[in-house]
Amino acid sequence: MAYSEAICFWLSLVIYAIAAGGYIYALVFRNEKVVPKLLILIGAGLLVHTGAVAARYFAQGHFPWSTDYENGLMGGWFIIASTLFVAWRQKSLRVFAVATVPTTMLIMGYGVMRNPTLAPMAATLKSFWLAIHVFFAWLSFGAYVLAMAAGVIYLLKERAAARGTASADDRFADLSPERLDDLMFKYLVFGFITNAIMIAAGSIWAKDLWGAYWSWDPVETWSLISWLMYGVAIHLRVTMGWRGTRFSWLMIGALLTVIINFFGVSILMKSSVHVFKMS
Amino acid sequence: MLKSTLKYLGSLRCTIWLIVALIAVFSIGFFLPQRSVVGKAAYLKWQAAAPMLARVDETLQLTAVFTAPITMVIWGFFFLNLLLVMKQRIPLVLAKVKVDPEKMLARHGNGPFNYTIQLAEGDTEETPTLLAAQGYEVYGGGERFFAVKNRLSPLATLVFHLSFFLLLVGALILFYSRFTGFVDLAEHEPFLGELARYNASPKLPRSGGGPPEVKFLLESVRPEVSRGVATGIKIILKDEAGATHQVDINEPYKTGYASVLFNDLGISPLFVVQDASGKEIDGAYVKLDVLKGKRDHFRMQGYDVAAWYYPDHVVTDGKDATRSEEFKNPAFHLEVTRDGKAVASGTVHPGEAVLLDNGLRLGFKEQNFWVRLLVTKEYGREFIYAGFILALIALVWRLVYYRREITGVVRETANGRVLELCARGDFYHALAKDEFDRTVARLTKHS
Numbered sequence: 001m002a003y004s005e006a007i008c009f010w011l012s013l014v015i016y017a018i019a020a021g022g023y024i025y026a027l028v029f030r031n032e033k034v035v036p037k038l039l040i041l042i043g044a045g046l047l048v049h050t051g052a053v054a055a056r057y058f059a060q061g062h063f064p065w066s067t068d069y070e071n072g073l074m075g076g077w078f079i080i081a082s083t084l085f086v087a088w089r090q091k092s093l094r095v096f097a098v099a100t101v102p103t104t105m106l107i108m109g110y111g112v113m114r115n116p117t118l119a120p121m122a123a124t125l126k127s128f129w130l131a132i133h134v135f136f137a138w139l140s141f142g143a144y145v146l147a148m149a150a151g152v153i154y155l156l157k158e159r160a161a162a163r164g165t166a167s168a169d170d171r172f173a174d175l176s177p178e179r180l181d182d183l184m185f186k187y188l189v190f191g192f193i194t195n196a197i198m199i200a201a202g203s204i205w206a207k208d209l210w211g212a213y214w215s216w217d218p219v220e221t222w223s224l225i226s227w228l229m230y231g232v233a234i235h236l237r238v239t240m241g242w243r244g245t246r247f248s249w250l251m252i253g254a255l256l257t258v259i260i261n262f263f264g265v266s267i268l269m270k271s272s273v274h275v276f277k278m279s
Numbered sequence: 280m281l282k283s284t285l286k287y288l289g290s291l292r293c294t295i296w297l298i299v300a301l302i303a304v305f306s307i308g309f310f311l312p313q314r315s316v317v318g319k320a321a322y323l324k325w326q327a328a329a330p331m332l333a334r335v336d337e338t339l340q341l342t343a344v345f346t347a348p349i350t351m352v353i354w355g356f357f358f359l360n361l362l363l364v365m366k367q368r369i370p371l372v373l374a375k376v377k378v379d380p381e382k383m384l385a386r387h388g389n390g391p392f393n394y395t396i397q398l399a400e401g402d403t404e405e406t407p408t409l410l411a412a413q414g415y416e417v418y419g420g421g422e423r424f425f426a427v428k429n430r431l432s433p434l435a436t437l438v439f440h441l442s443f444f445l446l447l448v449g450a451l452i453l454f455y456s457r458f459t460g461f462v463d464l465a466e467h468e469p470f471l472g473e474l475a476r477y478n479a480s481p482k483l484p485r486s487g488g489g490p491p492e493v494k495f496l497l498e499s500v501r502p503e504v505s506r507g508v509a510t511g512i513k514i515i516l517k518d519e520a521g522a523t524h525q526v527d528i529n530e531p532y533k534t535g536y537a538s539v540l541f542n543d544l545g546i547s548p549l550f551v552v553q554d555a556s557g558k559e560i561d562g563a564y565v566k567l568d569v570l571k572g573k574r575d576h577f578r579m580q581g582y583d584v585a586a587w588y589y590p591d592h593v594v595t596d597g598k599d600a601t602r603s604e605e606f607k608n609p610a611f612h613l614e615v616t617r618d619g620k621a622v623a624s625g626t627v628h629p630g631e632a633v634l635l636d637n638g639l640r641l642g643f644k645e646q647n648f649w650v651r652l653l654v655t656k657e658y659g660r661e662f663i664y665a666g667f668i669l670a671l672i673a674l675v676w677r678l679v680y681y682r683r684e685i686t687g688v689v690r691e692t693a694n695g696r697v698l699e700l701c702a703r704g705d706f707y708h709a710l711a712k713d714e715f716d717r718t719v720a721r722l723t724k725h726s
Contacts, residue, residue, distance in 0.1 A: 001511070092669040119506065119507075120505045120506055120508045120510050121507050121508075121510065122508050122509060122510065123503070123509050123510050123511040123512065123527065123528035123529065124509075124528055124529065124619060126510075126511070126529055127529040130529075166463070176709060178709040178712075179709040181706045181708070181709070182708055182709040182710045183710075185706065185707065186707065189674075189679070191643065192674065192678075193671065193674045193678070193679075194676060196667075196670060196671055196674060197671060200667040200671070205529070206527050207538075208530065208531055208538075208540070209528065209540075210528050210540075211459065211484055211531075211538065211540050211542075211653045211655045212655075213453075213660075213663065214316075215316070216308060216313065216315065216316055216345045217316060218309055218316070221305050221308055221309050222309055223306060223409050225302050225305050225306060225309070228298050228302050228305075231298060232298050232299060232302075234296060234678075234722060235291065235295050235298070236295065237706075238706065239292075239294075239295075240291070240292070240293040240295070
């Protein structure tokens with residue numbers, strides 16, 4: 001890790017930690033007025049985070065998109081950027097950061113514990129299709145995390161209403177349960193489409209690199225499992241009418257499959273061709 | 280019985296269970312070692328470590344689960360389900376996209392979103408115009424109309440299902456027409472596509488036929504390594520017409536439906552045996568698999584030679600080592616035996632030699648490379664690409680450009696003329712309501 005990158009990386013993590021703490025405070029003490037200020041803090045964190053990405057880009061001459069650390073760095077950037085984007089588009093969605101910021105911290109923290117070493121880009125990663133593949137992977141990951149965040153807020157609202165501490169309409173007042181329910185599905189749809197593009201681009205890349213569109217490699221297999229899982233979610237929603245609580249839990253649970261795909265496979269599997277060796 | 284089975288097989292509930300079954304089968308393939316994925320050595324090691332489990336898994340074909348009969352059966356049911364669902368859906372979808380304004384207006388008032396707009400005198404014609412400006416197709420006049428946006432969107436459901444069949448056709452053609460074979464070639468070595476030149480067991484097309492007619496000369500190989508990372512390999516091939524083609528990692532040489540991909544790299548040094556006068560009595564480019572510290576051996580003039588390779592040779596504490604993986608200072612450590620007896624050993628750089636018995640010398644003249652190329656040929660990619668593209672188009676078409684409908688009827692009330700609007704949208708409730716609210720606000724502003 002370059003010196004400037006290390007400073008930016010850790011500083012952004014600290015900022016996100018403060019913001020996450022702030023969100024927990026806002027939730028526990030029901031002081032949602034601080035949320036806009038926290039969003040500014042997250043914005044500052046994203047700027048510093050961008051600095052870390054840029055520093056790494058200049059230090060090694062290519063975008064960080066291969067190792068677990070780089071997945072965490074860029075995946076986290078996309079999640080935070082998506083959070084700020086939806087918050088900018090609709091103020092009521094600012095609260096999503098309560099779930100997305102801690103998730104980002106976890107994946108960045110996990111990544112930095114793995115392999116932050118700077119390295120030239122391996123030849124296997126020099127491909128236009130890989131760039132498309134990774135870009136859409138991050139987009140889908142960001143969307144799925146937002147769907148999970150909408151699910152978490154939905155459940156918090158519902159729980160508050162059930163306990164009688166607040167009616168479902170009081171907590172995060174400008175976000176109705178129906179809206180959250182729709183948003184979950186909308187992010188799911190966005191994630192599902194970008195995930196499909198990710199798989200298609202990945203298989204074209206695989207054809208040029210390994211000679212086959214599909215080899216049932218563990219990462220390929222798990223990405224298909226993850227896509228099918230979200231496909232089931234769409235079916236359950238559209239044809240079986242799954243909504244509300246059940247759908248929220250489904251969005252939270254399904255994210256596990258994506259996290260395993262991004263980070264877990266390289267731990268579990270040593271035989272994956274996706275576990276890129278440095279030599 | 281058959282009717283009810285077919286009915287269940289054509290149900291969306293069945294679709295969900297079949298996808299869940301596929302997820303379950305793929306999960307088995309993820310967690311249990313698969314012969315086709317882990318490689319023979321790793322598979323045998325696992326088999327030896329857990330013989331009982333291996334036996335059970337093999338009996339149930341769980342170690343080749345992606346092609347196991349159970350998986351094929353699930354896939355079979357999956358596509359049968361798709362067919363039956365399509366059969367049921369086609370008339371429904373066609374009926375939905377074919378607009379019957381009167382039928383729609385008969386349902387007026389039953390939609391989830393209902394609005395009433397007070398009308399000023401003579402402004403009824405403005406509403407259809409405004410809706411049309413927002414992308415709605417409007418049927419009827421200002422007094423009584425049906426408006427629909429993204430009318431054809433339900434067709435995307437059929438397109439999405441069709442795309443799976445294209446993928447299936449493509450996959451089947453590809454599976455039955457696929458040829459794969461590895462061939463090891465040293466620099467300056469020609470390849471005329473003969474089956475015998477391929478390494479053991481090239482996979483011939485299941486539908487019959489032989490290897491592809493790929494002919495070329497391997498002109499040169501230039502590996503690129505930086506800080507221990509393989510950053511590229513420039514392989515130049517010259518075809519029959521004399522045209523040169525560059526192969527790199529991620530950049531195969533494609534000719535027709537055949538591809539030539541780089542798979543592995545090795546060292547192909549020129550070793551010569553010289554007599555006491557310096558005359559070469561034997562010599563050959565030998566293909567050695569010695570990268571990453573591996574040992575390999577070759578025979579020449581009755582000598583057995585074991586070889587270790589150092590791409591960037593250095594002597595550390597009296598021992599041979601390599602500073603990096605870059606080919607900056609290549610050297611071989613050779614151990615020569617004859618009939619099991621040690622004859623000589625030493626480390627040689629290009630141009631150097633080790634002294635053997637009888638006054639002979641084994642010289643390392645120059646270093647070349649050899650590459651293992653993967654030659655593939657298959658048909659069916661057009662179906663696969665078309666399937667992918669159609670699936671993506673269908674997903675966006677159906678789920679992003681979803682259908683919205685509005686019926687409008689003008690009524691006379693005690694307070695004057697009002698326009699009653701009844702709206703519905705596919706999939707989204709709150710978001711559709713927001714959109715209809717905005718539309719109605721615009722209409723109200725104009726009325």
